[in-house]
Amino acid sequence: MDITYVIISFAVFFTQISVITVLYQQISGITIRWYSYIGIIFFNVALFLIAPPIGYFFTYLFWLGYSLYKDRSHNRPLAVFYGLYPVVIENLFNRVMAFYIFPTMGISLKMMEQYPVLNVLIELLILPLSYGVTRSIQLDFRNLQLGFEKRYLDRTLIVVDISMAIYCIVLQILLLTDDLIPNAAVYREKLVGAYVIFFLIILIYLNSKFSDKLQAEILQQKDIQLAELAKHSQHIEKLYEEIRSFRHDYVNVLMSIQSGLELRDLDAIQRVYDTVLSKTVTQFSDQKYDIASLSRISNIAVKSVLSAKLREAHEKRIKLEIEIEENLNLSVIDTLDIVTILSILLDNAIEATLLTKRPILKFAFFHHNGYLVCIVENSTLQETVSRSDIFKKGYSTKGNSRGIGLTKVMEILDRYPNASIQTRSSHYSFSQVIKLKEPTN
Incomplete structure (x- = not known):
């Protein structure tokens, strides 16, 4: 040849x-x-x-x-x-x-x-x-x-x-x-x-x-986002009014304490603390003030979906722990993709944690070592959840035909070569950690 x-x-x-x-x-x-x-x-x-x-x-x-x-x-x-x-x-x-x-x-x-x-x-x-x-x-x-x-x-x-x-x-x-x-x-x-x-x-x-x-x-979706942003704005405005009202009352509280100190009346100071300050500690440690940290997110679509999901969790009396970094850069992932992922993970977390006696939901969004990191963690009914099958279509710990969401998350992340998802489960806690590699300049 x-x-x-x-x-x-x-x-x-x-x-x-x-x-x-x-x-x-x-x-x-x-x-x-x-x-x-x-x-x-x-x-x-x-x-x-x-x-x-x-x-x-x-x-x-x-x-x-x-x-x-x-x-x-x-x-x-x-x-x-x-x-x-x-x-x-x-x-x-x-x-x-x-x-x-x-x-x-x-x-x-x-x-x-x-x-x-x-x-x-x-x-x-x-x-x-x-x-x-x-x-x-x-x-x-x-x-x-x-x-x-x-x-x-x-x-x-x-x-x-x-x-x-x-x-x-x-x-x-x-x-x-x-x-x-x-x-x-x-x-x-x-x-x-x-x-x-x-x-x-x-x-x-x-x-x-x-x-x-x-x-x-x-x-x-934009109409939904605008509606959610309107609710979020109302929520922030309500918190602002509460803080402004407290600031007005706080002057009177200080004057009462000052009078007690001048008269060395410890009983009066104790009464002020018991009737006002102790309630203030409880009031301002409320998790609804944590939701206000969503203002740190500039992406309107992401802010609206997080506002909707976290307010839903708050209204269902789920204990929230929220950590959101300032000036988050979300350009590493398409907006529709991150909105879809967040919706799925938060929906799953809310649904799962409501089955527990002490429902807890933790959410974190931050940059770390050149990665955009998102963590969603929730309490679980079981001490550990099997991680081998959760990404299979149709599999769910909550019943039949419920496991479509995590399959969709995997499909989206497959489109990003430098993306990863880590799943952990132990001590009645389940977490999903998503990392997206940020481009180097």
Whole structure:
């Protein structure tokens, strides 16, 4: 076998796998670490060199299997979509250039067969072409990811999955029966032309629908945030009035103490302490004043969700311990993601601690050693809670079909390579510690 042909074939396949890997990360939002990225490419290339037919078909099936394996939400149609999309996009743009773009420049299919190095050029042009097309149709991959995760248009997603599977199967049939079916190349060209139009239209449709639904959800969320902020402002105003009233009365208290001291009347001083000062200690140690520390958070969405959850806990007579650092920088994580995480963790903590005789909820938000740290801790009915199953969908210590929230937390954190969550449980206490690595300047 010609060594030049082997080298070029290797280069084509290597570039193809690299392109598909990038497309997979783009559509799924899952970041593949560099060592896994290199391992995936070399594994596919090695398999292709050892057994070319197996390696060829394995390229189509690998990402489907990988996507199903990474599917934490058990949304199988979405996992299938993520697995087939990069393969189909690579294939479509490859053949669009071969069938439609290159011939306009005088490069025919026969020339590509004679000079296989042109296939390397095609693979190298796929990502720029894909980028240009997605920009021209204003395709927002983040919208697609959020829309799919929220299970908008599930039936449409299933139709898209089926269409991609049919496209791949029919294309392979036409390739394998090229010598048996007259004009098989023409059929392939028509299949590619028709499907690329269909696929782009369906992507535009999904992007448009998801954008509308997400925008409506954002507007609704903003209304909720404004309502919660109004309640928070009323809460702060009420506390301010209490403090102002106390400040006015405090002058009279000091004058009473001063009179007692001048007369050396210890009984009078004791009466002032018992009737006024002792109650003041109790009054101003109330946890409702701790909630006022939310004013240290500048992010309106985060402040509103924390205000709602912590006031709910206060109203349910849960003992609160709150620590929030000044000037928190939350730019390390998307606002919607941190709001979702906080809502889930606090909802779980409130629900769990209400089952105990002494409900306690501790919340901390601060920077430490280059990390943004969030801690949610609550008292538990059991001395220890098993940590091995809590992130499995459907698992809950509080009953069936209740464990969806923590699965969602894991899905979100998976999108941040430098994020981690630590779970601890002992002595009737359960805590979740989330750390997000902050960018270095």
